[in-house]
Amino acid sequence: MSEQRFATTLLLPGGLWLLLLFALPLGLVxxxxxGSTDDIGNTIYGWHPENYKQAFDPLxxxxxxxxxxxxxxxxxxxxxxxYPVAYYIARYGGRWKHMLIALVVLPFFVNYLVRTxxxxxxxxxEGLVNGAITNVGIRDEGIRFLNTSFAVVGGLVYGYLAFMxxxxxxxxxxxxxxxxxxxKDLYGTPWNTFRHVTWPATFxxxxxxxxxxxxxAVGDFVSAQLLGGPGTYMIGNLIQQQxxxxxxxxxxxxxxxxxxAFLSIWMVLYLRSAARASREAAL
Amino acid sequence: xxxxxxxxxAGRIGRRELLRGGAGLALxxxxxxxGLGDSGSxxxxxxxKVVKAKVDGDLVYFNWSEYLDPALIKKFEKQHGVxxxxxxxxSMSSMMAKLRxxxxxxxxxxxxxxxxxxxxxxxxxxxxxxxxxxxxKVWDFFHDPKYxxxxxxxxxxxxxxxxxxxxxxxxxxxxxxxxxxFREDAKGKIFVLDDYQEAIGMANLRNGLDLSTVDPDxxxxxxxxxxxxxxxxxxxxxxxxxxxINGNAWIHHGxxxxxxxxxxxxxNPESYRFEKAKEGIPVGxxxxxxPANAEHPGTALLFLDFMLDPxxxxxxxxxxxxxxxxxxxxxxxxxxxxxxxxxxxxxxxVTNGQQYAYLTGEDKALWDRTWTEVKAA
Numbered sequence: 001m002s003e004q005r006f007a008t009t010l011l012l013p014g015g016l017w018l019l020l021l022f023a024l025p026l027g028l029v030x031x032x033x034x035g036s037t038d039d040i041g042n043t044i045y046g047w048h049p050e051n052y053k054q055a056f057d058p059l060x061x062x063x064x065x066x067x068x069x070x071x072x073x074x075x076x077x078x079x080x081x082x083y084p085v086a087y088y089i090a091r092y093g094g095r096w097k098h099m100l101i102a103l104v105v106l107p108f109f110v111n112y113l114v115r116t117x118x119x120x121x122x123x124x125x126e127g128l129v130n131g132a133i134t135n136v137g138i139r140d141e142g143i144r145f146l147n148t149s150f151a152v153v154g155g156l157v158y159g160y161l162a163f164m165x166x167x168x169x170x171x172x173x174x175x176x177x178x179x180x181x182x183x184k185d186l187y188g189t190p191w192n193t194f195r196h197v198t199w200p201a202t203f204x205x206x207x208x209x210x211x212x213x214x215x216x217a218v219g220d221f222v223s224a225q226l227l228g229g230p231g232t233y234m235i236g237n238l239i240q241q242q243x244x245x246x247x248x249x250x251x252x253x254x255x256x257x258x259x260x261a262f263l264s265i266w267m268v269l270y271l272r273s274a275a276r277a278s279r280e281a282a283l
Numbered sequence: 284x285x286x287x288x289x290x291x292x293a294g295r296i297g298r299r300e301l302l303r304g305g306a307g308l309a310l311x312x313x314x315x316x317x318g319l320g321d322s323g324s325x326x327x328x329x330x331x332k333v334v335k336a337k338v339d340g341d342l343v344y345f346n347w348s349e350y351l352d353p354a355l356i357k358k359f360e361k362q363h364g365v366x367x368x369x370x371x372x373x374s375m376s377s378m379m380a381k382l383r384x385x386x387x388x389x390x391x392x393x394x395x396x397x398x399x400x401x402x403x404x405x406x407x408x409x410x411x412x413x414x415x416x417x418x419x420k421v422w423d424f425f426h427d428p429k430y431x432x433x434x435x436x437x438x439x440x441x442x443x444x445x446x447x448x449x450x451x452x453x454x455x456x457x458x459x460x461x462x463x464x465f466r467e468d469a470k471g472k473i474f475v476l477d478d479y480q481e482a483i484g485m486a487n488l489r490n491g492l493d494l495s496t497v498d499p500d501x502x503x504x505x506x507x508x509x510x511x512x513x514x515x516x517x518x519x520x521x522x523x524x525x526x527x528i529n530g531n532a533w534i535h536h537g538x539x540x541x542x543x544x545x546x547x548x549x550x551n552p553e554s555y556r557f558e559k560a561k562e563g564i565p566v567g568x569x570x571x572x573x574p575a576n577a578e579h580p581g582t583a584l585l586f587l588d589f590m591l592d593p594x595x596x597x598x599x600x601x602x603x604x605x606x607x608x609x610x611x612x613x614x615x616x617x618x619x620x621x622x623x624x625x626x627x628x629x630x631x632x633v634t635n636g637q638q639y640a641y642l643t644g645e646d647k648a649l650w651d652r653t654w655t656e657v658k659a660a
Contacts, residue, residue, distance in 0.1 A: 038404075039400065039403065039404070039643045039644065039647070040379065040383070040400050040401070040403070040404040040406070041379060041380075041383060042383060042404075059656055059659055059660070060659055062659070063659050121529075124529035124530060124531055125529065125530040125531050126529055126530030126531075127529060127530075142530075144471065146531060147517050147518050147531070228518075229516070229517060229518045230513045230516045230517075230518055230519060230658075231513060231514075233658050233659055237658070238655070238658070238659055241654075241655060241658060242655070243380060244376060244377045244380040245374065245376045245377065245380075245479065245651075245654070245655075246376070246479070246651035246652075246654065246655055247376060247379060247380070247647070247651060248648075248651060
């Protein structure tokens with residue numbers, strides 16, 4: 001077998017995977033997005049582009065803006081929490097390095113939904129946390145954590161933090177420590193060294209982490225559904241309601257297609273930035 | 284789904300059931316899309332299979348959570364030597380969505396506004412009444428209910444009314460009106476049922492409109508009322524029992540029997556009250572039915588018969604707090620209603636009360652769209 005053919009064979013499993021579990025379902029979503037429904041909510045395929053018109057109703061704009069806002073807040077918080085964690089593990093983790101990274105990944109062994117649901121029990125008005133607060137006497141009244149925007153963003157940060165830590169860790173770990181020493185040799189303060197040496201050298205990791213957090217966070221519905229209130233409705237909830245509540249798969253599919261197109265723009269921007277960075281690195 | 288996880292956490296269902304039951308939701312809409320096309324309306328012939336009431340496998344059971352005495356499930360398992368594989372839905376719509384995406388169940392519990400939709404789509408098995416030893420125990424009225432002429436596809440389950448449940452320890456001075464769900468002094472402690480029919484229906488009644496109105500102007504008025512109410516709300520949820528127990532809710536739009544069920548679970552049962560709104564309340568009947576594509580319809584028939592047994596029905600009524608339309612189970616509910624007349628619901632209520640109409644086409648779409656707009660606002 002020639003090397004070329006061998007390489008092609010290697011592509012087969014992944015290619016099949018993408019075809020069956022990505023391209024095909026995506027095709028079904030697109031087909032459903034121009035369909036209609038019968039009386040019990042079954043999808044009837046056809047040509048009904050008005051689903052898309054309905055999706056651009058100004059009514060839904062605040063939902064999209066809210067989703068993007070929550071996702072951006074999540075990215076910023078994940079960065080603020082994730083960068084120091086990644087930095088510590090990469091630079092000072094020593095022989096515990098792999099163990100610490102494993103600990104970061106460990107919560108992923110439990111389903112996101114189940115983990116989020118656990119917060120409901122913990123943070124309820126008369127739940128464990130508020131019980132502790134009132135019993136210890138920190139406050140007479142418990143604090144309302146749940147069903148707020150803060151709880152939703154908190155849930156998103158908790159859910160996607162590892163996606164930020166891992167790429168930043170990889171970037172810091174890859175960075176040559178001698179660069180930092182060189183910065184210090186040139187009388188750079190720790191802050192200046194970080195700003196002019198470490199940050200630019202690890203920026204691609206931060207960017208990758210931001211994209212990995214932002215994309216799923218925009219479309220998330222679990223956090224808003226379990227931890228949110230009547231005013232935290234996100235685009236993911238809107239889509240989910242079309243599928244499970246409103247018996248309207250075509251409209252849900254149209255919303256899905258629009259969301260994917262919107263997210264693709266960000267993906268393309270990221271890919272171009274990454275490509276430019278690697279070109280510059282090669283120079 | 285939330286109920287699935289809830290049950291999973293409570294150990295009522297195994298992880299595998301959770302994953303299977305929740306797959307559509309947990310993996311997102313994309314995966315649910317794979318079910319496209321493999322359900323749909325069935326043929327009438329499929330609903331007329333000849334089925335004998337005898338064990339033909341484990342029972343795949345799909346119901347609201349906390350809506351049947353778990354001890355009866357155990358009893359049924361023991362009596363027939365089968366397992367009952369349970370999963371739960373949290374609204375009629377999500378039950379429909381699971382059916383639509385190709386999940387197969389042996390028994391489901393549609394209400395009187397969804398049973399006709401399933402029947403029209405040939406999704407329910409015709410029930411041979413000769414196979415049910417206890418069929419003559421069903422109240423005569425339900426031998427020919429409007430929602431299922433001739434009771435060909437369903438047997439009645441709980442009779443319910445929708446009203447307001449509240450925690451008297453936290454708040455008093457209730458007005459016996461839907462206005463109680465709009466109280467400024469309970470801001471952030473009020474829940475409305477996460478159910479398009481119940482929410483829009485409540486607003487219709489408060490506006491003095493017909494419960495099931497499909498007049499676009501009237502519906503618009505109710506939509507505005509629900510949107511204006513949002514700043515007062517803690518959320519939309521059908522989990523009235525747990526929301527009240529964990530203190531998130533002081534006032535909850537909810538079902539009459541749930542307060543009885545709730546009282547069974549707390550140390551201060553007398554604090555939880557139920558009221559019917561003077562503007563009118565929706566009443567209804569839940570039913571038990573066998574999907575046409577059930578894998579174990581024989582076991583399902585045995586289960587229907589089991590639930591119509593007066594002794595079992597009485598035990599169930601005492602657990603879940605709703606009357607069942609079974610001769611011989613009246614006393615069990617009379618006892619509950621004697622302790623708290625507010626939860627009373629009679630056959631008279633069900634025949635003369637306001638019931639959600641079976642909406643189709645544009646009318647159904649109007650209600651769905653309205654609910655989406657309320658949620659998104």
